[in-house]
Amino acid sequence: MYTIDIMKQAKEVSKSIVLNTTQKNDALNNMAQSLIQHIPEILEANEIDVKKAQDTLSKVKLDRLILTKERIESMAKGIKEVIELEDPVGKVLEEVNRKGLLIQKKSVPLGVIAIIYESRPNVTSDAASLAIKSGNVCILRTGKEAWNSAKAIVDALQEGLEKTALPKEMVQLIEDTTRQSAYELMNGVGYIDLLIPRGGKGLISSCVENAKVPCIETGTGICSVYVDDECDIEMALNIVENAKTSRPSVCNAEETLLVHENIASVFLPKLKEKIPQVQLRLDTQALSIIDGIPATNQDFDTEFLDYILAVKVVKNVEQAIEHIQNHSTHHSDCIVTNNTEHAQLFTALVDSAAVYVNASTRFTDGGEFGLGCEMGISTQKLHARGPMGLKELTTYKYIIHGNGNIR
Secondary structure, eight states: OOHHHHHHHHHHHHHOOOOOHHHHHHHHHHHHHHHHHHHHHHHHHHHHHHHHOOOOOOTHHHHHHHOOHHHHHHHHHHHHHHHOOOOTTTTTEEEEEEEEEEEEEEEEOOOEEEEEEOOOOOHHHHHHHHHHHTTTTEEEEEEEEEEHHHHHHHHHHHHHTTTSSOOOEEEEOOOOOOHHHHHHHHOTTTTSSSEEEEHHHHHHHHEEEEEEOOOOOBOOEEEEEEEESSOHHHHHHHHHHHHHOOTTTTTTEEEEEEETTTTTHHHHHHHHHHHHSSEEEOHHHOOOOOOEOOOOGGGGGGGOOOEEEEEEEEHHHHHHHHHHHHHHSSSSSEEEOSSSSHHHHHHOOOSSSSSSSSSOOGOOOOOTTTTSSOOEEESSSSSOOEEOOOOGGGGEEEEEEOSSSSO
């Protein structure tokens, strides 16, 4: 089916459905069960994708593509966790009586949400479940590397929907994986109510610069950890290790380390010993303390998504903040310190969606924040910021009740 036909079909469905919480939860339950029932087919499709991508994706990115029985079971569990979340639709956000009118501000679905994402099959079920629970229709457009996996997942989800009163067209997958389909979604005025890109800098920039439909800027994470001179060094080592190595291919992984000059001579040798698998790209001062690769200016503006870390020694918390202000993508940044004033200054002046004190940046995640799964992590300020859960997939309208009132 052509992309324009899918968009038209999705818009027609969104104009004709009004769902209650029970209907949504029944649909989600059936979708989760169908995923489990179709594990063999999904694994078979994923094997095709993985074989094709062996020579084109890095090891860490290939890991994001690979599905296992346990990972699919986790996807199904994520859908069931969304069932337990409060329905965000139909909430009276504000209410006022004025001049004989009852004026209510009420939460409603956005309509049709399109998601463009790359080689992460789990996004397929995450996006679909959040869209259903928030009363939206979703159009999924994955990259060619994950298309067979996504198709098998969508087939299973649609089968689950067909066992309920909901039309299977509430979840659809774009068949065309060329750039043309992405541009059609970006220009889907009248059909697409919100476009969410999830992927690398190139994809996100393309959507933000070219989209004629409302678009959320997500994902690119040049996340920094600043280790203050007044800190618990063992805590700092553990935080840096986790932020960099627990899963380097994701957007909330640390890419830049800033270390106060007063402790650099103690901290950096310990760090090099703790994370030997990480390639350290060091500024001049750090190079005088430990061996590594000389850092270029570009290294501090790069999302490596790999076992690479750019390291800079700074004079104080103010210089750390200034560096982050100049290089951050406003995703997630952290200070490790026991100094309350330094922590307060850092959280006040670092303008990112998530700002941490003594905790790994790896917590920037919908599940970790109690939102269930997430549609993406917004690095902009309107209309959503940070992990996007159910509430961020709704808008509102005013409903006014009168009794023959005229102005």
